[in-house]
Amino acid sequence: MEASRAIWGHRRYLDENHSWRKDKKSFDGTRERGYAASKLTGDDILKQVEDLIGITLTNHPEKKIKISHERQGDNWNKKDVMHIEKNIYDSLLGTIMNIKGKTKDNIKARLDLQAMSLKLELHPIQRGDKLVMPAACYTLSQEEQSKFCRFLKELKVLDGFSSNISQCVNLKERKILGLKSHDCHVLLQRLIPVSIRGLLPAKVCEPIIELSIFFTILCAKTLRVDELKQIDEQIPLTLCKLEKIFPPLIFDVMLHLVVHLASEAILGGPIRFRWMYPVERQLYTYKSYIRNRARPEGSIAEGYIADECMTFCSRYLKGFETKFNRLERNYEDDNRECNEAQLSIFRHSGRALGAATTRYLDEREWLQAHIYVLKNCDEVQPHIEDYNEFVREPTNHYDDKDWDKNFIDWFQALVYQSYREDDDLLSLSRGPSKIVKCFTGFVINGHRFHTESRDNCLSTQSSGVAVVGDAGDGGDIDYYGALVEVVELEYPGRRKTNDHFILAGQASQVFYVEDITNEGWHAVLKAQPRDSYDMPPDTDDCEITDDGVEAYLQDESFDAQAIALTSLEDDYINLRRSDIDPIIVNSVLTSKKRKKTQAEN
Incomplete structure (x- = not known):
């Protein structure tokens, strides 16, 4: 049986009195009386490997010593998180899309279910010399597969977020x-959770x-121990839910290893310092050194030495661009004049992209830009409070509709009377010039923003903006x-850059993906820039990190309590889909292949 290779039975990780331990029908037909193995201490692990001292690790056929993990009682064939994610993705997507050769829901899996008397709705039906496989609830129809592929084909992500996934999609097939x-x-x-909503039950x-x-929290740049403990308690429930739905073949060692990843991260720290992405990239560089395929080792050694020599020499080259002095792609201009400004609104960083064009602001645009800058200047906030108190006096009659214009006039008169020697505040009160420079992009806080018109000509999407406002x-x-x-407002003696409706420093970057279920919605x-971290405030508690949960190249806000409060009621799941035609296979050929496989095993 193919199912004999499956690693399931994750109910043993649940609480002793959990109701799913007694549920025979939904799982493997038995009650779960076992418990998870106790976690090994450091001394236990040292005892397991103490007989490996002195063994030479080599691939030479004559010197290589085979180590029996079964005899030692350990399991050291563990993969890293990068490969675990890759294999889980292949198994899930292959089964959902019913990809030939990758799906875990084939005729062998259905016959195994029939032999074990599990999931009766999915048992194959004999019709003459044919076997009819009912469509499962986790299988997409051809129309739904087309929607999913179209979603990926039309997808545009942030600059530097990932490769162009749309090039890997074949809509016709x-x-x-x-x-x-x-x-x-x-x-x-990031993308599968958004795309399968509405397509699957x-x-x-x-x-x-x-x-x-789970993987979003696990692969964060910075980790919170309390969140890791929470997902460590939640992941057995998640795997049990998968056991109730998917066939046994999908539960290979890769999916089982997920149970141990959270506790491993608590001991070892962030995953990004231990996964294989940097190793794979470096190996790719070494392979590019090969010029003589008959002597690959020598070519790699020669190329590595040449690279080291050039790196050493580049440290002493002045006036040339090297990898030590090369600016990052999303670098920000360091404007000394702006950094020395007294008002916070004039102290900014950032770099405009594209050629500048000039245009004239109409009265409404100028008023909107001017009042927005005033409201977001820290030094002006006390004056706004004073003005509100001034307006509340019964002797003053001001219309709230003209609050912006009246405040500008009041503030300008106040500055002329009391702060005439403050050049920055005087420039701010007069307002910006109505002739402005416009750009098609801007780099700030590690984000690379583009305007919508510029995005339309690119395969990436960098025009999405999010700003925190008052609810x-x-x-x-x-x-x-x-x-x-992107508009550059020029003040007398000062200059600052901001976009049309918000200040550049207030913007964080997002991108929009189509909502398959609701037409017209996104x-x-x-997202977070690749090389930035949200540092926590100074604290002596080493377990406290940032308040956000940041995955590789992105940051997804989430409710940590939501995954722990999953309802366990109404557990009934209709495993069969009646709106999809069943799959018909030849029972004679299937029987012959099955017997041949059993004989080989």
Whole structure:
């Protein structure tokens, strides 16, 4: 039986009194009375490897010593998180899309279910010399497969977020080919949870989305121990939900290893310092050194020495661009004049992109830009409070509709009377020039923003903007939009750059993906620049890190309690789909292949 190779039975990781331990029908037909193995201490691990001292690790056929892990009682064939994500993605997507050769829901898996008397709705039906496989609830129809492929084909992500996944999609054949490990990483964590909503039943989407959130938290740049403990308690429930839905063949060692990843991260720290991405990139560099395929080792050694020599010499070259003095792609101009400004609104960093064009601001645009700058200047806030108190006096009659214009006039008169010697405040009160410079992009805080018009000509999407605003009840709320124009406002003696409606420093970057279920709507995915960290405030507690959960190249806001409060009621799942035609296979050929496989085993 193919199912004998499956590693399931994750109910043993649940609490002793959990109701799923007694559920025979939904799982493997038995009650779960076992418990998870106790975690090994450092001394236990040293005892397991003490007989390996003195053994030479080599691939030479004459010197290589085979180590029996079964005799030693250990399991040291563990893969890293990069390969675990890649294999889980292949198994899930292959089964959902019913990809030939990759799906875990084949005729062998159905016959195994029939032999074990599990999931009766999915048992194959004999019709003459044919076997009819009912469509499972986790299988997409051809129309749904087309929607999923079209979603990926039309996808535009941030600059530097991932490779161009749309090039790997074949709409005509409904196939996704040529994905790299990092593409699978992005799809599993960010894109699959958004794309399968509405295509699959909620009971099927739920564990897949929970698995995605698990890897999002696990692969963060900075980790919170309390969140790791929470997902460590949640992941057995997620795997049990998958056991109730998917066939046994999908539960290979890769999916089982997920149980141990959170506790491993608590001991070893962030995953990004231990996974294989930097190693794979360096190996790719070494392979590029090969010029003589008959002597690859010598070519790599020669290329490595040449690279080291050039690196050493470049340290002493002045006036030349080297990798030691080369600016980053998203570097920001260091304007000394702005850094020395007294007002915070004039102290900024950033770099405009594209050729500058000039235009004239109409009265409404000028008023909107001027009042927005005043409201967001820290030094002006006390004057705004004074003005509000001044307006509340019964002797003053001001209309709230003209608050902006009246405040500008009041503030300008105040500065002329009391702060005439302050050049910065005087320039601010007069307002910007109505002749402005416009750009098509801007780099700030590690983000590379483009306007919508510029995005239309690119295969990436960098025009999404999010800004934190006032929700009206004292709290904050995120507002989302698109960057239409980057405008440089020029003040007398000062200059600052901002976009049309918000200040550049207030913008964080997002990108929008199409909502398959609701036509005309889009889902928002947040992102963080690759080389930036949200550092926590100074604290002596080493377990406290940043307040956000940041995955590789991105940051997804999430409710940590949501994955722990999953309802366990109404556990019934209809495993069969009646709206999809069943798959018919030849039972004679299947029987012959099955007997041949059993004989070989």
